[in-house]
Amino acid sequence: MIPISLKEICDCLSASPISCDAVISDITTDSRKITEGCLFVALPGERFDGHDFALKAIEEGAAASVVCRDFPGVSEKLIRVPDTLIALGKIAGAVRNKLSVPVAGVTGSVGKTTSKEMISLALSPLGNVCKTKLNYNNEIGLPMTIFSATETDKALVGEMGMRGLGEIKYLAEILRPDIGIITNIGVSHIERLGSRENIMKAKTEICYGLSENSVLLCGAEDYNREDIKTRVDSFGKNIKLKFFGLREDSDYYASNIETDELGIPSFTLMPLGKKIKLSVFGHHNVRNAVGALALANELGIDMDAAITAVSSFAGDKVRQNIVKLDGGRITLIDDTYNAGPESMAASLRVLENIKADKKLAYLGSMLELGSASYDAHKTVYETAEEICTEFFTVGKEWSNKGDFADSEEAAKHAAVKCEEGSVAILVKGSHAMEMNKITELLKNKFGAEKDGN
Numbered sequence: 001m002i003p004i005s006l007k008e009i010c011d012c013l014s015a016s017p018i019s020c021d022a023v024i025s026d027i028t029t030d031s032r033k034i035t036e037g038c039l040f041v042a043l044p045g046e047r048f049d050g051h052d053f054a055l056k057a058i059e060e061g062a063a064a065s066v067v068c069r070d071f072p073g074v075s076e077k078l079i080r081v082p083d084t085l086i087a088l089g090k091i092a093g094a095v096r097n098k099l100s101v102p103v104a105g106v107t108g109s110v111g112k113t114t115s116k117e118m119i120s121l122a123l124s125p126l127g128n129v130c131k132t133k134l135n136y137n138n139e140i141g142l143p144m145t146i147f148s149a150t151e152t153d154k155a156l157v158g159e160m161g162m163r164g165l166g167e168i169k170y171l172a173e174i175l176r177p178d179i180g181i182i183t184n185i186g187v188s189h190i191e192r193l194g195s196r197e198n199i200m201k202a203k204t205e206i207c208y209g210l211s212e213n214s215v216l217l218c219g220a221e222d223y224n225r226e227d228i229k230t231r232v233d234s235f236g237k238n239i240k241l242k243f244f245g246l247r248e249d250s251d252y253y254a255s256n257i258e259t260d261e262l263g264i265p266s267f268t269l270m271p272l273g274k275k276i277k278l279s280v281f282g283h284h285n286v287r288n289a290v291g292a293l294a295l296a297n298e299l300g301i302d303m304d305a306a307i308t309a310v311s312s313f314a315g316d317k318v319r320q321n322i323v324k325l326d327g328g329r330i331t332l333i334d335d336t337y338n339a340g341p342e343s344m345a346a347s348l349r350v351l352e353n354i355k356a357d358k359k360l361a362y363l364g365s366m367l368e369l370g371s372a373s374y375d376a377h378k379t380v381y382e383t384a385e386e387i388c389t390e391f392f393t394v395g396k397e398w399s400n401k402g403d404f405a406d407s408e409e410a411a412k413h414a415a416v417k418c419e420e421g422s423v424a425i426l427v428k429g430s431h432a433m434e435m436n437k438i439t440e441l442l443k444n445k446f447g448a449e450k451d452g453n
Helices: 006-013 050-059 084-096 112-126 141-147 167-175 196-208 225-233 283-298 303-310 341-352 370-387 407-417 436-446
Strands: 039-041 064-067 078-080 103-107 129-131 155-159 179-182 215-218 240-245 252-259 265-270 274-277 321-325 330-335 358-364 390-394 423-428 448-451
Touching (some): 006 078, 006 084, 039 050, 039 084, 064 084, 084 141, 084 167, 103 167, 103 196, 112 129, 112 155, 112 283, 141 155, 141 167, 179 196, 179 283, 196 215, 225 240, 252 283, 274 303, 283 303, 283 341, 321 436, 330 436, 341 370, 341 423, 358 407, 370 390, 390 407, 407 423, 407 436, 423 436
Parallel strands (some): 039 064, 103 155, 103 179, 129 155, 179 215, 215 240, 240 252, 330 423, 358 423
Antiparallel strands (some): 252 265, 265 274, 321 330, 321 448
């Protein structure tokens, strides 16, 4: 962590100074992770209230605790604020002020975490890169990312998620990225936001944190670019909006995309004319790589070194994980972490590029799509019809009301379907659909050989 004094913390919080003025090099919200001289921020939660541990944290060596609850008779090591969650963000903003390295902000409907990982690799020629861990991209996770930066880091990549309007604004004003990237503008969260226009407005809230004359990269290939430009211009910061993706009218795009016999893509990054071969499947990862390399180029990174680093990306093993079963006879695309129409289509395209006699898909319902649900399921259904030898739906949201009511029933069916021949099978759906029950049964029955990644 970049050290910060308790006086600086009290100043940024507009809190009354306390008697102790230690230098803080560790901040935690977890009472189980108290270290000598750390700062404990007491956050109220659904199951536990950090205030119940605020005094104990001091007893165990914390220099001070940030609280928004009264503790009669105790004051010398308590920093009192109206809201400890807001305080956490303000402290993170103060630490951010101490960073003198490039800071990149990542948001978007899908692909944020993969893009964050690729961007971190693309920036790695600078040296060590601090980045958001996993997908800890909310009002707690982003501050903790900033706190994890050290004086030896050469760049920071912060991922910003959201569930409603105003949340990206809040996070962006904490992170204040030097450069921003919106992976895409899809229909995730449309149930809460009501329209795709509102989703666009929510994602472009990243502009609140961007400085004058900075660069914002946007991968919105299927959204009206003029609308995005008008929105970005409305911030009055002269932000340079640049598009990336697969379209040739983009500022950065992939040309001459080819896939090898395993379905791994290679392409030429334009307009730089640089060739790159990835280590992961899918054209959606081509887009992610283009965005990461575009960001690196805008920051002046050596592109040959950035390309070498990005080409090594092997995925996070949580989302799209490709596994060989039964001695390689079966290729399983295990993508049961989550699902939306964009990611469904991307996974089906991965299936399309894998060589096999039978191409099967078991697709679980996509949830939380609100009024867009019918059209989204219809579009995915039609895409599956084009690509699959056979495919089966799980859940009542599909136009055929689902081939199976639940994943347990579908799992038994999939096990039979995979018994003979050369098979490539995609299993994907919203996390609540428990599509992992299908992949677990297949792995248990046919035995995982090795990762395809």
